Amino acid sequence: MTVVDLKGNIDPSYHRLLYGQERNRLADMFQAKRPSVEERLSAGKALREKVPRTAHAAYDKTTDRPDPVDILEQQNAGRVQKLVPVRYARMLISPFAFLRGAAAVMASDLSRTPVTGMAVSACGDMHVSNFGVYASAERNLVFAINDFDEVHPGPWEWDLKRLAASAAVAARFMGGDKAVATEAAAACVASYRRRMREYSEMGYLEIWYDTIDEREMLEALSPRVRRIAERTIAKARAKGHIRSLDKLTEQVNGEPRIVEDVPLIVRESHTEQGTPVRDVLNEMLAAYVSSLSLDRQRLLARYRLVDAARKVVGVGSVGTACWVLLLQGVDDDDPLFLQVKEAKASVLAPYVDLRLTVNNEGQRVVVGQRATQGSPDIFLGWGEADGKHFYVRQLADMKGSASFAEGNKEGIGKFIEYCGLCGWALALAHAKTGDPAMIAGYCGNSGTLDDAIAKFALAYAKQTEQDHDALDKARRAGRIKVAAERVV
Numbered sequence: 001m002t003v004v005d006l007k008g009n010i011d012p013s014y015h016r017l018l019y020g021q022e023r024n025r026l027a028d029m030f031q032a033k034r035p036s037v038e039e040r041l042s043a044g045k046a047l048r049e050k051v052p053r054t055a056h057a058a059y060d061k062t063t064d065r066p067d068p069v070d071i072l073e074q075q076n077a078g079r080v081q082k083l084v085p086v087r088y089a090r091m092l093i094s095p096f097a098f099l100r101g102a103a104a105v106m107a108s109d110l111s112r113t114p115v116t117g118m119a120v121s122a123c124g125d126m127h128v129s130n131f132g133v134y135a136s137a138e139r140n141l142v143f144a145i146n147d148f149d150e151v152h153p154g155p156w157e158w159d160l161k162r163l164a165a166s167a168a169v170a171a172r173f174m175g176g177d178k179a180v181a182t183e184a185a186a187a188c189v190a191s192y193r194r195r196m197r198e199y200s201e202m203g204y205l206e207i208w209y210d211t212i213d214e215r216e217m218l219e220a221l222s223p224r225v226r227r228i229a230e231r232t233i234a235k236a237r238a239k240g241h242i243r244s245l246d247k248l249t250e251q252v253n254g255e256p257r258i259v260e261d262v263p264l265i266v267r268e269s270h271t272e273q274g275t276p277v278r279d280v281l282n283e284m285l286a287a288y289v290s291s292l293s294l295d296r297q298r299l300l301a302r303y304r305l306v307d308a309a310r311k312v313v314g315v316g317s318v319g320t321a322c323w324v325l326l327l328q329g330v331d332d333d334d335p336l337f338l339q340v341k342e343a344k345a346s347v348l349a350p351y352v353d354l355r356l357t358v359n360n361e362g363q364r365v366v367v368g369q370r371a372t373q374g375s376p377d378i379f380l381g382w383g384e385a386d387g388k389h390f391y392v393r394q395l396a397d398m399k400g401s402a403s404f405a406e407g408n409k410e411g412i413g414k415f416i417e418y419c420g421l422c423g424w425a426l427a428l429a430h431a432k433t434g435d436p437a438m439i440a441g442y443c444g445n446s447g448t449l450d451d452a453i454a455k456f457a458l459a460y461a462k463q464t465e466q467d468h469d470a471l472d473k474a475r476r477a478g479r480i481k482v483a484a485e486r487v488v
């Protein structure tokens with residue numbers, strides 16, 4: 001197994017001090033002289049001698065590459081076993097669905113690719129479906145990364161390569177040829193590179209407070225794509241706890257109750273380990289509340305817990321413990337839905353030499369999300385119960401995302417513009433936690449990196465198709481169990 005060395009940054013504030021590796025030297029760090037923007041740009045450019053940008057084109061399938069099905073099977077340990085077939089069924093829908101659920105497989109592959117050694121708070125599960133609009137704490141709609149289950153200190157290249165590969169796979173899923181897939185992947189990288197150059201010239205506080213708001217998002221799109229984005233934004237504005245109340249609940253004896261949809265939404269009395277669910281929730285809520293700031297604790301205390309149910313979410317997360325909690329405030333028109341989601345170790349953790357100084361995987365998710373998302377959910381927190389780590393967030397708060405239809409060739413042009421938006425959002429996330437000047441210096445102003453990573457993306461798209469076929473072969477051979485289509 002390859003473990004990459006992340007010692008590429010020249011600024012003393014990066015990265016070991018902040019990740020807790022040398023906390024006893026914090027006083028020295030604050031007094032140390034910082035390199036200028038020009039020095040950091042030059043240092044990033046100098047890294048091309050060590051790792052030429054063209055080197056990122058390579059994807060070489062090694063003879064000792066782990067079996068992707070074995071990796072997925074190893075992840076199933078500790079999951080709700082009766083839901084594992086649902087996970088496989090969702091991954092088998094298409095190669096793109098497989099890629100979404102196979103972050104661990106790609107992390108293993110990426111660990112063998114060249115890196116410059118510059119660290120960021122890497123998402124770990126970067127793909128074109130992991131973006132969307134959400135309501136900031138100030139109630140503004142912003143475009144950003146959605147899920148941070150795999151967030152972990154890691155190389156910036158891994159996120160960018162996974163994003164580009166997902167764009168290529170999605171483009172093929174939509175009916176595009178190799179040229180279209182290459183264009184989609186390159187659009188992600190070009191946008192990332194250009195935006196990172198802009199962030200390299202900004203102050204740290206300016207970057208910290210920066211978001212991609214509704215106006216900026218629409219201005220970045222052509223008129224034809226802007227109209228589609230406006231509809232997505234309108235739908236997101238309509239989404240909220242009241243709408244979720246209508247969609248997810250029914251009235252029972254004058255109280256709202258979550259509607260079951262077996263096996264995807266189930267009200268259970270005991271966990272798989274036989275622990276009463278009420279006891280688990282009480283333990284988790286006690287820990288979760290203590291993770292919130294005092295003002296959030298006081299706000300949450302105004303609500304009472306009305307109902308709870310287990311809910312299947314996503315693709316790669318299927319089988320991990322996940323609960324929906326319905327809380328009520330003043331009356332039926334004041335609901336609050338919280339999602340309690342199990343957090344396991346990041347898929348990146350085995351392959352990097354950095355660790356966050358946290359003892360709870362849910363806290364790792366929350367710390368990573370707060371650092372990269374800018375203005376996250378006010379109820380974001382973490383806890384532990386029944387031997388599992390969790391993080392908590394609002395289930396629905398003016399959220400919206402793009403979808404990609406199989407064979408939708410007419411939508412490919414719009415999709416390529418969307419890929420540029422994703423590259424921008426990733427650049428902003430990395431600029432908040434990495435050194436934007438060094439990364440920009442390395443990336444440069446030409447399309448060299450765009451072309452290289454696009455070639456990698458196309459090669460990995462082929463690998464993803466082969467891995468998807470391998471999973472289907474495992475199904476046919478009876479090696480894995482797959483849920484019926486009707487329950488997916």
